[in-house]
Amino acid sequence: MLTKRIIPCLDVRGTRVVKGVRFEGLQDVGDPVELASRYAENGADELCFLDVGATVDGEPTVLDLVRRVSRVLFVPFTVGGGIRSAEDARAALRAGADKVALNSAALSSPRLLQQLAEEFGSQCVVLSVDTREIDGRWRVTTHSATRLDGRECLEWAQEGIHLGAGEILLNVIDTDGGRRGFAVEITKRVAASVDVPVIASGGAGAVEHFVEVFRSTEASAALAASIFHDGSWTPRSLKKHLARHGIEVRP
């Protein structure tokens, strides 16, 4: 049986992993390669590197990091944040990334999803959707959640999949960084309406939140940062807890 995945997320700014609440007030957490290796040794099923500087500052993607990481990491990893063109995506995949996550770039050029799926296969193409609830509607936000896109979350996810995305990374801005639990309602709705894996993201602060999101939604994976960065849980200790609650995980 396919297990639920636990994905530590490393927000990278320059050459360091940082953490912050809703992309603001960033603190240094450590070296990305060291952290990634430690998480992989401690049971991470996959890792996600998000270049949190790139889209805002116009910096290049973290290709050097991808190369360094892929030499020591033998679990899959996704790179996102600075993938703005087919060339960026191609370079990241060639450098050793398993998947690329597209957010703003896909919104401004949806055809990019199609192009990458045709070239590398849908399994490489993650559509990253930042969403927040505004007047009862789940809207898509862009540029590190600083701008509102006109689209609705669910419709955009479905369109992205139709174009070629093989996975949805659903990051709920309202709960992100708050450590008070995943946004179960919208995660449930998206996961039930699409036929590709959905990664729940935003709000994990305690193990119960993971139990809740896997019990109440069809999410295939959950992504979290601070719960691992602050050392309160390792992916493995978290998965032991999930297994005790009857959730299938890789031991």
Next chain:
Amino acid sequence: MIGVIDYGAGNLQSVTNALQHLELPSRSCVTPDDLARVDRLLLPGVGQFGAAVRRLAGNGLDEAILERVQAGVPLLGICLGLQLLFRQSDEAAGLMGLELLPGRTVRIEAKIVPHMGWNRVTLTRPCPLIDEGETSYFYFAHSYVAHLDWPQLLAGTTELDGREIPAIVGRERIWGVQFHPEKSGSAGLALLRRFAEC
């Protein structure tokens, strides 16, 4: 010396990195001549069956692979590399694979496709790639799956939505794994080492 067949597949670097980590000598094979100097062949692959077939044929790698396999060189196909061992795929009607194993590949029937993540592999018969009696979790990421003409080619399965799907297939010196050993942590690295030593 393991030859990693380089036809532009996305995961070539990951496979090479894993072999380097294991200190197994390897070289990437871009031309048919490169294949003459290796004693094991690794066929990686992610992406689309049709595009891969065209690229392999484009520079004569397909013929060179068949020649080397006939000469007794062991071959391991990974993910799309496994699918390329068969006759054809529903993903690209009309294009022929390497036809080293009888069968074809068909779209996965499951609620969620791609089949993506870690799944447990159970051996159905002894296989040189994994210790007998050992069950391990491996990382999968695929939308198509092998449909075998000969059930006896099956060596390992994994379960998806209550169905068994082929995870390891092969015979004698021709093997394919549907998962990614280069991305399956220590279990995957152990498999690659066994292939190098089989």
